[in-house]
Amino acid sequence: xxxxxxxxxxxxxxxxxxxxxxxxxxxxxxxxxxxxxxxxxxxxxxxxxxxxxxxxxxxxxxxxxxxxxxxxxxxxxxxxxxxxxxxxxxxxxxxxxxxxxxxxxxxxxxxxxxxxxxxxxxxxxxxxxxxxxxxxxxxxxxxxxxxxxxxxxx
Numbered sequence: 001x002x003x004x005x006x007x008x009x010x011x012x013x014x015x016x017x018x019x020x021x022x023x024x025x026x027x028x029x030x031x032x033x034x035x036x037x038x039x040x041x042x043x044x045x046x047x048x049x050x051x052x053x054x055x056x057x058x059x060x061x062x063x064x065x066x067x068x069x070x071x072x073x074x075x076x077x078x079x080x081x082x083x084x085x086x087x088x089x090x091x092x093x094x095x096x097x098x099x100x101x102x103x104x105x106x107x108x109x110x111x112x113x114x115x116x117x118x119x120x121x122x123x124x125x126x127x128x129x130x131x132x133x134x135x136x137x138x139x140x141x142x143x144x145x146x147x148x149x150x151x152x153x154x
Contacts, residue, residue, distance in 0.1 A: 010069055011041050011090050012120045017063040018045045019117070021056045023094070028120065029105075029112035041090035042112070044105060046097050050080035056094050057083045 011028065018026050023045035031037035047053035054077060061071055064087065073086040082099045085092040093105065106114070 007089050008120050013063050014043050014060050014092050015117045017059040018056055021059045023056050026117050028115040029109050030115055031112045039091050042093060044093045046095050046100050053080040053083055053094050060085055060092050
């Protein structure tokens with residue numbers, strides 16, 4: 001895997017961890033290289049209450065740690081109004097709804113490309129269709145004839 005694929009896989013895992021804990025309004029911002037940004041992606045979501053915000057943060061941390069990725073800096077966990085988890089190449093922001101509206105990072109980083117979580121999901125491999133399977137079976141039947149079955153002795 002290339003570095004960009006690794007990074008997208010890590011961001012995707014963070015998104016899945018948020019979604020597993022019913023985070024609300026999951027948003028991804030891909031920051032422009034020349035914008036002075038210190039990271040490549042922001043993953044943002046909201047929790048309904050401090051306990052859920054902490055649970056989402058724990059889930060993200062556990063899931064990424066299982067990939068061998070450790071958070072380099074974390075803030076706001078005790079207050080659970082705005083938890084920030086910095087993984088260098090991307091930052092996860094978990095807000096209360098009130099804090100998210102107040103700080104409005106989407107507006108502050110309006111030059112960033114807004115992505116849907118599905119855009120970072122790996123593309124499924126194409127499945128063989130019934131027509132392709134039957135075509136494969138026909139080509140197999142075009143192979144040299146197999147030996148005739150032996151007759152049973154009575």
